[in-house]
Amino acid sequence: DQQVKQNSPSLSVQEGRISILNCDYTNSMFDYFLWYKKYPAEGPTFLISISSIKDKNEDGRFTVFLNKSAKHLSLHIVPSQPGDSAVYFCAANFPGAQKLVFGQGTRLTINP
């Protein structure tokens, strides 16, 4: 049972445009959501997070939106840069637990 889903395995965006990565979840108990960026054979690098009591969080070029009624979150990257090319994972956490549930990842490619 896949509790966190990223339905797009890949996404290609032109440099300077907006990248939008999507993530759906099924368990309404999740209370904390995170986005990580990952390169092959390396550990995930934290990008941005959002608590379930918020619907938006911004950090520089990165904005995460949370729609609890739809059980959906998205990551917006504006403007997209070539260095943003990587695999992006969304992850969700349960209250009081350090036990992340990850999506399958989306490979983002930024074209010059």
Next chain:
Amino acid sequence: KAGVTQTPRYLIKTRGQQVTLSCSPISGHRSVSWYQQTPGQGLQFLFEYFSETQRNKGNFPGRFSGRQFSNSRSEMNVSTLELGDSALYLCASTRGTEGETQYFGPGTRLLVL
């Protein structure tokens, strides 16, 4: 502040052997979580240790075990290795309170032949 470190970075073992991986968390962090990444199953939670006690456990067989020391360093052990245990093993650390971000180490790449 130094990040999460993991040793060794690469390891080759044969079926039936056992392996121990090590993780040193960020200074001041008391919670260490372990994850396995494989092409087929993605990133999956193994277990979490906090103050030397296993606090959460994922759905892995008993061949996978771990422990945590008083300095918060953690080790995970896999006994009787199988080919399917070939994976990237990642650890992450936090202070251990709610709503915290987990910071990951670079991982240990294990190849079982």
